[in-house]
Amino acid sequence: MRRIVVLLLIVALLSGCANQPVDNTIKEKSVKVLSLSAETHPEMLRYLGVVNPDEIKKYAFLSGGVIEEFFVEVGDVVTAGQVLASLQRDKLSISLDNAGEQLRAARLDYAKAQKNLNYLNDLLADTEQLLAAGATSQQQYDQVKLQRDIAQKELSQAAALTEQAKLQAQFNEDNVDDATLTSGIAGTVLALNYESGEIVAPGYPVVLVRSERSAIHVGVSAEDLKKLSVGDEAHIKLPNGEDKIAEISRINRMPDRGSRTYLVEIAFADDGQLLLGETVDVAFEISKSEGIWLPIAYILNDGLDYVYIVENDRAKRVDVSLEMIYEDKVKVGGLKPQDLKIVGRQDDATEQQPKTGEDDE
Known part of the structure; x- marks a missing residue:
C-alpha cells in the first residue's frame, strides 16, 4: 500500500513540472x-638603440714630464678652453732658457759670418781691379777668392745652425705652453689615466673627454636599411617616458660580422640625461x-x-x-x-x- 502512494506522488510531481512554461528567449545584454x-597613421620601424658618445677626445702632453695637478675629476662637465691638467714647469723652463741662449749665440755667429763675407767680397773686387792693372799677382787673387768661397760656406752653415736653434727654441716654448692641458670641446670627463706626481711620456692620453652630444647606435636589418637615409627623423623614447626627435647622422653600409646588421647612427643632444651603454626605444617613420x-x-x-x-x-x-x-x-x-x-x-x-x-x- 505504501509503495502505491509513493508512486502516485512521483507521478503528480512530474505532471506539475511538465505543465510549467519554459523560457527559451535569449537574454539581451547591453554593449x-x-x-x-x-x-x-605612420608606418614605423622599431628597434632598440644603444647610447654611445658622439665624440671622445684624448688629451695628451706634447712633452713628457711630471704631472703637477689635475683641475677636473671624472664626471665633471667641462667647457671648451677649460684647463684640465698641468705639468711641472721647472725643467721645461730651464730647457727653454737654454734654447734661447743657443739661439742668441747662433744669431751672433751668423752676423759675424755675414760681416766677414761682406769684407771678403769687397776685397775680392779690389784685388780683381789690381790684377787687371797688373798691380798684383794671379796667386794673390786666387788666395782672396778662396777665402771668399770659404766665407760663403761658413755663412750657409751659420744660417742652418740659426734655423735649427730657432726651431729648438720654438719647440721648447711650445712645451712650456703645452704644460697646461686644455679641453677643445664642451663635454664630460670620462677618465684620468694618471695621478698627480706621476711621470707621463709624450703623446700618452692623460684626460678623456666625451662631447655633449650622444650618438645612438642602432643595428638594422638589410631589408629595413634600404628604407632609411641620412637626415631621416628618428623618434627616441627616453627611459623617463619623454619623446625626442633626432636625425640619422650616419649609415654604415658594411654589416657587423657578428650580428649581420647595419649600423645606423643618430646624433642626439641628451643634456646628460642618458648614460653610456643605456638602451632606448628608437622608431623610424618610413611611410603613411x-x-x-x-x-x-x-x-x-x-x-x-x-x-x-x-x-x-x-x-x-x-x-x-x-x-x-x-x-x-x-x-x-x-x-x-x-x-x-x-x-x-x-x-x-x-x-x-x-x-x-x-x-x-
Missing part, C-alpha cells in the same frame, strides 16, 4: 559599439599607412585574433589579421569601414547575442 572608419586601426586592447584571441562586428543587430565573430602597430593602435585586415566592432572583453559579448547599446563614435 557599446564602435563605428569604424579608415584612419592614416591608411586602413582600419583599432585600440590594441579591443583585439580578442583564442589562438586566432578576432573581433565582434554587428550584423543584423547580432554580434558576429570576424577573424582579423594584425598588420602593424602605432602607439596604442593596431592596423587590422579583414574589416571594412561599414562594419561595427563591439567594444569590450570576450565575456562582454558572445556570438548571436543582440546588440542594444548605442554607438560610441
Whole structure:
C-alpha cells in the first residue's frame, strides 16, 4: 500500500513540472559599439638603440714630464678652453732658457759670418781691379777668392745652425705652453689615466673627454636599411617616458660580422640625461599607412585574433589579421569601414547575442 502512494506522488510531481512554461528567449545584454572608419597613421620601424658618445677626445702632453695637478675629476662637465691638467714647469723652463741662449749665440755667429763675407767680397773686387792693372799677382787673387768661397760656406752653415736653434727654441716654448692641458670641446670627463706626481711620456692620453652630444647606435636589418637615409627623423623614447626627435647622422653600409646588421647612427643632444651603454626605444617613420586601426586592447584571441562586428543587430565573430602597430593602435585586415566592432572583453559579448547599446563614435 505504501509503495502505491509513493508512486502516485512521483507521478503528480512530474505532471506539475511538465505543465510549467519554459523560457527559451535569449537574454539581451547591453554593449557599446564602435563605428569604424579608415584612419592614416605612420608606418614605423622599431628597434632598440644603444647610447654611445658622439665624440671622445684624448688629451695628451706634447712633452713628457711630471704631472703637477689635475683641475677636473671624472664626471665633471667641462667647457671648451677649460684647463684640465698641468705639468711641472721647472725643467721645461730651464730647457727653454737654454734654447734661447743657443739661439742668441747662433744669431751672433751668423752676423759675424755675414760681416766677414761682406769684407771678403769687397776685397775680392779690389784685388780683381789690381790684377787687371797688373798691380798684383794671379796667386794673390786666387788666395782672396778662396777665402771668399770659404766665407760663403761658413755663412750657409751659420744660417742652418740659426734655423735649427730657432726651431729648438720654438719647440721648447711650445712645451712650456703645452704644460697646461686644455679641453677643445664642451663635454664630460670620462677618465684620468694618471695621478698627480706621476711621470707621463709624450703623446700618452692623460684626460678623456666625451662631447655633449650622444650618438645612438642602432643595428638594422638589410631589408629595413634600404628604407632609411641620412637626415631621416628618428623618434627616441627616453627611459623617463619623454619623446625626442633626432636625425640619422650616419649609415654604415658594411654589416657587423657578428650580428649581420647595419649600423645606423643618430646624433642626439641628451643634456646628460642618458648614460653610456643605456638602451632606448628608437622608431623610424618610413611611410603613411591608411586602413582600419583599432585600440590594441579591443583585439580578442583564442589562438586566432578576432573581433565582434554587428550584423543584423547580432554580434558576429570576424577573424582579423594584425598588420602593424602605432602607439596604442593596431592596423587590422579583414574589416571594412561599414562594419561595427563591439567594444569590450570576450565575456562582454558572445556570438548571436543582440546588440542594444548605442554607438560610441
